[in-house]
Amino acid sequence: MATVLLVRHGRTTANATGLLAGRTAGVHLDDVGRDQAARTADRIAAVPVAAVVSSPLDRCRETARAILERQAVAPTESIEDELTECDYGQWQGRRLQDLAAEALWSTVQSQPSAVTFPGGESMAGMQARAVAAIRRHDNAVEAEHGPGAVWAAVSHGDVIKSVLADALGMHLDMFQRIEVGPASVSIVSYGAGRPRVLATNTDAGDLSWLARSVPSGDAPVGGGAGDSAPDSPDA
Template sequence: MATVILVRHGRTTANVAGVLAGRAAGVRLDELGIEQAARVGTRIAAVPLVGVVSSPLERCRQTAQAILAHQADLAGIVLDKGITECDYGEWQGKALKDLASEPLWSVVQSHPSAAIFPGGESMATMQARSVAAIRHHDAAFESQHGPGAVWVAVSHGDIIKSILADALGMHLDLFQRISVGPASVSIVRYGTRRPEVIGTNTDSGDLSWLRAAAPVGDAPVGGGAGNAEEAPASPS
């Protein structure tokens, strides 16, 4: 199937303030976040994308626009609530330092599959709907553009962590072992046998090699020869 580049939005004012933004309106990228979004757009620019799908929240739309700015053949962004931020319910808008004293905090850290946010959704529901959305778009892009298609999904930290956990075959209770920083890039290729996780939480490096990426097949015994097309070395 196609290749999806999972991009977390750039840093926001809420990230700096240590506040759980959730789905609150008016949360935008800060000055560094804008720079991060521009940098990730430049990283992906060498890859001709077949689509950009984004969470409807503003911080993701800002990041998606920075990616779209380098893709002349794409008309716009597809918004999908399926990859929007977790519904944190009553936790939304509260300081993380205060939430850390709540009994639910330890459940979120150690047993997230059992976590249900008061007045919000469970983390298991969050994972199920986000994975379903990503797999739906991936299959649609592959059907329309072929197995070499590459597309971008711009979303949120917990959403991308849960998608990566699914692709890695990890139980949701282990997903806190995965780090996904602001404006980071993670890459997944879905295959008929299994997904293949190409990269996680990267914040630098040329992605032009994705143009030559092959569809997922049998795993190479011994590790294989690496990317078919290596990025050129930077001038010294």
């Protein structure tokens, strides 16, 4: 099975000022976001990635470019519209502080599966198209590069949270329990039986173990010895 790195874009001026950017054109990484993207790209550079797939929005493409530039061997790169930000409709471009006073806000927090943003899309629809896109690309990467392949998908906070919720077997109504920070890396390995969530919301740490690991389809009873365990009959 292949392994996907779910990378959120770095911080933007909209993030820093409390605006819900949504699909607004021309929202770029700010100085902090560019530094975050560079650090994340440096972490991922320890792993040869077979492909980098990005949301079409500028902030994700800029983050993806940082990852691509630090790979020793150029991965394939592509844009995937189904990984774009949620269509927040009439909420787009508004301050989060003001949106928190809307009646719909509490439903977004407690029952997102019931939410359709005014003039926009439903959160359930967002999850369905994002999960389908991730699984489709994952199958394609594994078919071309083998079960040990690693690839990166660069997307947005709510989109990645919804993909992680699906991989964890959680109902969408619990996805607000998951945190996905700017330029964070979450790791999922899809298998024939079930996905394995290897990490969530990481912003530091060595990822080189991914280059040495071919995940098994079975979970080790008792938790196993970890990826750094020595190869020996008694391990």
